[in-house]
Amino acid sequence: MSLLVLSLLMSFTMPVAAAEPQEVTELFPKTLSAAIAFSIAVISAGFGIARAGSAGLAAAAERPEIRTTAIIVAAFAEALAIYGIVIAFFILGT
Numbered sequence: 001m002s003l004l005v006l007s008l009l010m011s012f013t014m015p016v017a018a019a020e021p022q023e024v025t026e027l028f029p030k031t032l033s034a035a036i037a038f039s040i041a042v043i044s045a046g047f048g049i050a051r052a053g054s055a056g057l058a059a060a061a062e063r064p065e066i067r068t069t070a071i072i073v074a075a076f077a078e079a080l081a082i083y084g085i086v087i088a089f090f091i092l093g094t
Contacts, residue, residue, distance in 0.1 A: 034088035041084020048077030 056070025 030092055030094070034091040037091060038084045038088040041087070042081050045077055045080035045084070048080060049074055052077050 052070070052074045056067070056074060060067040060070055
C-alpha cells in the first residue's frame with residue numbers, strides 16, 4: 001500500500017518540473033501499473049511464504065530431514081517478489 005501511495009506522490013510531484021504536459025500523461029500510468037504489479041507480487045509472496053513456512057516448520061518438527069526441502073519451497077515463494085520488482089522495472093523502462 002505504501003508503494004502505491006509513494007508512486008502516486010512521485011507521479012504528481014516529479015512531472016511538475018517537466019516542461020511538456022505530455023510527459024505527465026505518460027508517467028502516471030507507468031508508475032501506477034508498476035506499483036500495482038509490484039504490490040500484487042509482494043502480497044502473493046508474503047502469503048506463499050507464510051503458508052510454506054508454517055507447513056515447513058510443522059513438517060520439520062515431525063521429520064527433521066524435511067527441513068531443507070521446506071526452506072527451498074519457501075525460497076520459491078520468495079522469488080515471486082523478485083519477479084514482481086523485475087516486471088515493475090520493465091514497465092518503468094518502456
